[in-house]
Amino acid sequence: MIQEAEFEHILAKKYMRTEIMPHAFCPGCGLGIIERMLLMAFEELGQEEWDRTVFVSGIGCSGWTPLYFRRDAAHTLHGRALAFATALKVSRPDLNVVVVMGDGDSMGIGGNHLIHAARRNIGITAIIATNMLYSLTGGQMAPTTPEGARTNTTPYGNIEPNFDLMELLKAAGATYLARWTTYHFIQAKNSIKKAVKHKGFAAVEIVFQCPTYAGRYILNRPDPRDMLQWFKENSIPLGVAKSKNPEELRGKIVVGEYLHRTDRKEYTERLKELEERARGGGR
């Protein structure tokens, strides 16, 4: 058992439901780092932003993440967090709606909702925690599992190419996109801050270590510190990656701020205009 004193941490005390801790996460899991990134981001954004922030999550390890925050939160269904969040945002455009999803949750079972949320450019902040497989069910292939990787459902090696979330969402119409790993704490925290303030659909993908499954099965690094080291050594900044060919980028994580568009109107603003037209009796 973790001792009570350890929850005296200033962020935990200020922002978390310490009464339901300790976490359900495995030792060394990167989701704790992502929680801290989020809380640091809000600590810097200030109380006013925190007070109008609500959280929604899906199912999977990552789905537990925001439930520890002392804010309104919905733990929804596998893949459906964005549908719930969309209604929250249109009903209360004044709220910051932050959705935490895993890679399987967002790109696998929830892929349809993901591309349509981006298409609408609805002002939701999506934090997508990528660990390259399904962990809560014990390490099966996900849409982000590298080709060739052995998981519990790809015992002969994964024959499916993986999604590139940034390219997917760029094409779908998202207006703020960034990708980092848990090694890039400061950069990820800064991107989260930008994403929360952004008017439009913003997604921050954070590749995090799952030592229990991805560490053992995919990277052959069961120690979380080794996984972070691997993230450090295999991450390529977006600017550098532009001059590399696909062969040189194979197996690498391209990190950075991918997109920041301001030329597309946010959905709830368009909805407000529609209501004015309807009330005016026009078309």
Place this chain on the structure above:
Amino acid sequence: MYVEPGTHLMQGDEAIVEGALIAGCRFFAGYPITPATEIAERMSRRMPQVGGIFMQMEDELASIMSIIGASWAGRKSMTATSGPGYSLMQEGLGYAIITETPIVIVDVQRGGPSTGLVTLPSQGDVMQARWGSHGDYATIALAPSSAQDMFDLAIKAFNLAETYRNPVIILADEVIAHVREPVKVPPYDEIEIVERRKPDVPPERYIPYLPEPGEWVTPMPAFGEGYNVLVESVMHDEFGHRIGTDHAAAERMIKRLYYKIEKNVERISMYEERYMDDAEVAVVAYGSTARTALRAVREARKQGIRAGLIRLITLWPFNDRLIERTANQVRSIVVPEMNMGKIVREVDRASKGRARILSVPKVGGVLHHPDEILAAIKNAAR
């Protein structure tokens, strides 16, 4: 803003929209599907006019999840669909049940299975309405028989959803959705509207899933009101915290979700009795079939058979006592349905062997001919 009090010629799909708006519905999400599309179409025009929101979602999985999200944002919300879409909604229905979210779902039934008989009526989803989502729960389902019912039951459905913090399903069918007939809109102040009960205690004293003694549900705060609500799909305790292996807490939660509906059958149940005072043969029918059944009952009366009709308006929770009482009175009960015989199983169970039960199934996407029901009544009277 609303349809004026008075009598209007309306299609069933229009009447249900106008009823929902008067009930306070301010969020509608849906996906086009025959024969429920007219509801979404009318909502898309009307909702912004009353300050509400219409959204066409990417599929029915999203439609039901978004109306649950809207409900937690403090808006009364609704969706409408038909068989294939209703099947997709079963996961969201379960989510609304475990999170005790008031929502209204309209299923304009068409012939199945699968894509089935797209444009033709059916009553094939009546058991799915009761048992469609996985696990143990209870639900409320209402069956309209006319455009007037579509208007009235829309309001009733929102009232029941708010009272019991539960999804309410309106089981219409293609005939009732598309029928065009007079609908009487009462003066607004004569319409009973149940508003959502909000907590009257400060957030630190609010226990989200522990009702006061004598009550079945708790008041429901919305997101952004300072109550730090935890809307949890995992089995949870009275505080909304997930239960790992606390069997007793899980049992308490499941039983409350079940009994808050099943122990209030008398309050929830609505039905209409016609010619039942001296009846020896009862016809138990619902939805559009009840219209045909009434014609058959009248015809039987003309021919000297003492027949009566019980029109079930509330299908779920099932009113066992009503059927038991009827079975004690009559010799036989005739149950015509546009399916292979579904509610007849409930009638058979609830009648406890005290009356002869005759099922009159009808499939293929066509209403019964009154003569088919009349023949069954004659058979039952023998």
